[in-house]
Amino acid sequence: MTALKNDRFLRxxxxxxxxxxxxxxxxxxxxxxxxxxxxxxxxxxxxSLCKNAELxxxxxxxxxxxxxxxxxILFSDILTVPDAMGLGLYFEEGEGPRFRKPVRTEKDVAxxxxxxxxxxxxxxxxxxxxxxxxxxxxxxxxxxxxxxWTLATYMVEGGSSKDFRTIKRMLYAQPDVLHALLDKLxxxxxxxxxxxxxxxxxxxxxxxxxxxxxxTGSYQDFSLRYMEKIVxxxxxxxxxxxxxxxxxxxxxxxxLELIANTGCDCAGLDWTNEIAAARARVGDRIALxxxxxxxxxxxxxxxxxxxxxxxxAGFGKGNGHVFNLGHGIALDADPDKAKVFxxxxxxxxxxxxx
Amino acid sequence: MTALKNDRFLRxxxxxxxxxxxxxxxxxxxxxxxxxxxxxxxxxxxxSLCKNAELxxxxxxxxxxxxxxxxxILFSDILTVPDAMGLGLYFEEGEGPRFRKPVRTEKDVAxxxxxxxxxxxxxxxxxxxxxxxxxxxxxxxxxxxxxxWTLATYMVEGGSSKDFRTIKRMLYAQPDVLHALLDKLxxxxxxxxxxxxxxxxxxxxxxxxxxxxxxTGSYQDFSLRYMEKIVxxxxxxxxxxxxxxxxxxxxxxxxLELIANTGCDCAGLDWTNEIAAARARVGDRIALxxxxxxxxxxxxxxxxxxxxxxxxAGFGKGNGHVFNLGHGIALDADPDKAKVFxxxxxxxxxxxxx
Numbered sequence: 001m002t003a004l005k006n007d008r009f010l011r012x013x014x015x016x017x018x019x020x021x022x023x024x025x026x027x028x029x030x031x032x033x034x035x036x037x038x039x040x041x042x043x044x045x046x047x048s049l050c051k052n053a054e055l056x057x058x059x060x061x062x063x064x065x066x067x068x069x070x071x072x073i074l075f076s077d078i079l080t081v082p083d084a085m086g087l088g089l090y091f092e093e094g095e096g097p098r099f100r101k102p103v104r105t106e107k108d109v110a111x112x113x114x115x116x117x118x119x120x121x122x123x124x125x126x127x128x129x130x131x132x133x134x135x136x137x138x139x140x141x142x143x144x145x146x147x148x149w150t151l152a153t154y155m156v157e158g159g160s161s162k163d164f165r166t167i168k169r170m171l172y173a174q175p176d177v178l179h180a181l182l183d184k185l186x187x188x189x190x191x192x193x194x195x196x197x198x199x200x201x202x203x204x205x206x207x208x209x210x211x212x213x214x215x216t217g218s219y220q221d222f223s224l225r226y227m228e229k230i231v232x233x234x235x236x237x238x239x240x241x242x243x244x245x246x247x248x249x250x251x252x253x254x255x256l257e258l259i260a261n262t263g264c265d266c267a268g269l270d271w272t273n274e275i276a277a278a279r280a281r282v283g284d285r286i287a288l289x290x291x292x293x294x295x296x297x298x299x300x301x302x303x304x305x306x307x308x309x310x311x312x313a314g315f316g317k318g319n320g321h322v323f324n325l326g327h328g329i330a331l332d333a334d335p336d337k338a339k340v341f342x343x344x345x346x347x348x349x350x351x352x353x354x
Numbered sequence: 355m356t357a358l359k360n361d362r363f364l365r366x367x368x369x370x371x372x373x374x375x376x377x378x379x380x381x382x383x384x385x386x387x388x389x390x391x392x393x394x395x396x397x398x399x400x401x402s403l404c405k406n407a408e409l410x411x412x413x414x415x416x417x418x419x420x421x422x423x424x425x426x427i428l429f430s431d432i433l434t435v436p437d438a439m440g441l442g443l444y445f446e447e448g449e450g451p452r453f454r455k456p457v458r459t460e461k462d463v464a465x466x467x468x469x470x471x472x473x474x475x476x477x478x479x480x481x482x483x484x485x486x487x488x489x490x491x492x493x494x495x496x497x498x499x500x501x502x503w504t505l506a507t508y509m510v511e512g513g514s515s516k517d518f519r520t521i522k523r524m525l526y527a528q529p530d531v532l533h534a535l536l537d538k539l540x541x542x543x544x545x546x547x548x549x550x551x552x553x554x555x556x557x558x559x560x561x562x563x564x565x566x567x568x569x570t571g572s573y574q575d576f577s578l579r580y581m582e583k584i585v586x587x588x589x590x591x592x593x594x595x596x597x598x599x600x601x602x603x604x605x606x607x608x609x610l611e612l613i614a615n616t617g618c619d620c621a622g623l624d625w626t627n628e629i630a631a632a633r634a635r636v637g638d639r640i641a642l643x644x645x646x647x648x649x650x651x652x653x654x655x656x657x658x659x660x661x662x663x664x665x666x667a668g669f670g671k672g673n674g675h676v677f678n679l680g681h682g683i684a685l686d687a688d689p690d691k692a693k694v695f696x697x698x699x700x701x702x703x704x705x706x707x708x
Contacts, residue, residue, distance in 0.1 A: 163684070164649075165649070165684055165686065168647070168649035168652065169649065169652040171649065171652075172649055172650055172651075172652040172653035172657065173652045173653060173654070212605070212626065213626075214626070214647075215625040215626060215628075215647050215680075216626065216627075216628045217664075218647070219626075251566070251605060251626070253607070253608050254607050254608055254626070254627070254628075271569040272566065272567075272568070272569060272570065272573075272605070272608070273570075273608070274569075274570045274608075293522070293568075293569050293572070295518075295519070295522035295523065295525065295526055296526055297526075298522065298523040298525075298526040298527045299526035299527060300527070303526065326569075330517070330519055332519065
């Protein structure tokens with residue numbers, strides 16, 4: 001493979017020295033970019049865009065043309081795995097994802113297949129290979145998956161949820177059924193991420209979007225435990241380089257020590273977590289990724305720069321910080337403000353890497 | 355006024371000794387009770403029920419007939435104050451609250467009146483007086499309000515929100531406009547809660563349902579600061595007794611020390627907060643209220659008792675614990691399971707109060 005021209009992102013994840021703090025944005029390829037909306041219009045719907053390797057590659061690279069980002073992230077959806085299990089993923093306009101066949105009973109779980117990622121999700125691997133080729137060593141490519149718990153919430157609820165009543169009923173009334181489902185999902189995600197790594201993903205992130213709705217005990221039993229299983233099952237070195245793993249539990253601020261104990265390389269932080277306190281808690285055991293509130297991009301350029309400076313100072317000197325937003329960039333964000341943000345990270349961080 | 359026959363709840367809030375740990379449930383008067391649904395059908399819609407003192411009293415007392423609860427809570431809505439400001443509150447079936455006139459501009463904020471609670475919200479004060487009369491000293495009555503930040507989210511978004519983009523845009527792009535709004539709301543809430551206290555509320559709770567979507571700095575500036583202002587403006591002793599104040603920020607686990615510094619008597623905890631760790635952090639400076647996941651009521655009776663026991667052991671010996679759910683009871687909860695929960699708190703807690 002082509003040599004990597006910019007490896008700041010991978011180095012920071014492994015807590016190695018860098019010249020400036022690397023930065024990328026969750027959902028950096030997305031609706032806030034007019035060029036994304038144009039490509040999506042060509043593709044038709046969102047899933048068709050995910051399933052078309054050329055167009056998925058096109059949107060993955062779009063933000064890199066505008067901003068000096070230090071990583072690209074595979075354009076895909078977190079629900080590809082349950083879709084490959086036969087649940088019939090579809091998107092209702094303005095309603096978010098839905099499944100035609102939600103998982104509710106012991107039999108539903110028993111009947112679920114563990115997909116073969118290389119064949120059943122070949123469209124994802126094609127996209128990874130296509131993007132790696134097109135990147136040509138410019139920056140590393142991040143692969144990703146939803147966490148088992150997060151995937152299970154959509155599978156059991158049948159889509160998005162406000163209060164997660166259906167899956168919580170399962171958790172408290174039929175914990176064994178839920179564990180069986182999470183076991184299958186963990187196996188599926190291990191294979192899925194390993195295939196992404198073999199296809200060219202140079203780091204992987206596990207999105208645990210809904211771990212934060214659990215009590216501490218349930219978080220450990222029903223979310224973290226399965227992410228730890230995944231971390232232990234992943235290919236951690238490929239093509240002569242380490243493949244770092246990032247765990248991101250939204251609203252998981254208080255579980256940072258537990259996350260650091262899973263063997264992951266980096267914890268993603270949402271904006272509610274104060275990064276100085278977070279670093280004090282985990283020291284140099286893992287890297288930290290984050291954590292500006294995406295809404296700060298609504299502020300003036302000077303206020304955005306001030307907030308970037310505050311977060312950089314919070315992390316302080318030393319290795320192991322990847323700058324990011326604390327959640328995906330908003331669909332009504334101004335791309336010019338995103339540029340202010342990305343540039344500010346590079347400009348203001350040099351002083352912390354002398 | 356009639357002497358209070360059961361003052362465990364008020365004593366625990368003030369960290370005074372009790373025989374057993376007091377317990378109540380957020381949303382204890384609600385849709386999970388068939389008798390509530392019957393009264394609501396009589397009233398018509400939800401707002402008509404809130405505005406009818408006799409019927410509001412009826413539903414407030416219903417859960418006390420079924421369960422050995424140690425407090426009653428005024429049946430009302432958190433959005434009565436913005437409604438009294440003229441925003442036109444209404445409820446869309448299955449959609450939650452909406453306002454006909456959302457607050458979006460500097461002029462919108464400037465034009466908002468500060469309601470006179472005694473007259474503009476007299477239906478609330480009538481309900482408080484009616485309930486106090488009907489309770490006849492059985493248990494204390496809790497009054498409540500939404501926090502300024504939480505009220506502002508509904509007022510600016512025009513209703514419920516998933517991502518709070520409109521108010522966050524205001525926060526970052528026009529912070530002065532938002533501060534002006536929060537100032538008016540703090541003044542309004544002070545008057546509103548003081549009128550409830552004068553009408554007979556024996557403790558008050560401030561619901562900061564949406565404080566947890568803010569970064570630590572923004573939480574302090576835009577939510578906590580205004581709650582502190584309210585705490586300082588409240589009548590803290592009435593009718594010969596202290597009137598304790600409870601602050602409840604959902605998803606505010608990491609800000610417990612900050613909450614303890616406001617001068618409140620008690621912090622409400624949602625279930626993501628480990629109560630043993632919470633108590634270790636604030637020691638005996640304030641009381642703690644919570645914090646079982648309402649979804650535990652889906653579990654078997656023996657599992658519910660085990661979870662109650664775990665939380666009681668987590669708080670440990672000593673004064674200052676009010677047991678509660680970490681959020682409102684679910685509309686599909688089984689009332690018999692709620693009884694298991696309430697009874698378990700009393701039975702299993704005696705050992706911690708010797």
